[in-house]
Amino acid sequence: MLSLLSARTHEVLTAVSVFHPGEIVDTRVEVTSVEFTRLSDADIEWYVGTGEPLDKAGAYAVQGLASRFIPRIEGSYSNVVGLPIALVYQMLTTKLLTF
Numbered sequence: 001m002l003s004l005l006s007a008r009t010h011e012v013l014t015a016v017s018v019f020h021p022g023e024i025v026d027t028r029v030e031v032t033s034v035e036f037t038r039l040s041d042a043d044i045e046w047y048v049g050t051g052e053p054l055d056k057a058g059a060y061a062v063q064g065l066a067s068r069f070i071p072r073i074e075g076s077y078s079n080v081v082g083l084p085i086a087l088v089y090q091m092l093t094t095k096l097l098t099f
Helices: 041-050 065-069 077-081 085-096
Strands: 009-020 023-035 072-074
Touching: 009 077, 009 085, 023 077, 023 085, 041 065, 077 085
Parallel strands: none
Antiparallel strands: 009 023, 023 072
16 A cells, blocks of 8 residues: 555545434535655555554554655645544534524
8 A cells, every 4th residue: 555655646535424313414525635755665664564554544644653754735634634623613513503
């Protein structure tokens, strides 16, 4: 996986739905672009050796040791970490005003 990400930009997509008893009232998708530097075999071996990527979607943690390999993110950082907080907040506050 890390070899596939090396020297490329990929997109992280997260779908979020707001559910109110009996219906889904809103669904949106957050898209964030993540750019990786070129990873050498030694970089990958070192990173895998830390154990950090072993339980991560995409085999990296942007908030952890892999941050040294990511020079650019376009979009929501929290989306890459796991949940697009600003989008969720916006959806909830917008919908709560209508209930």
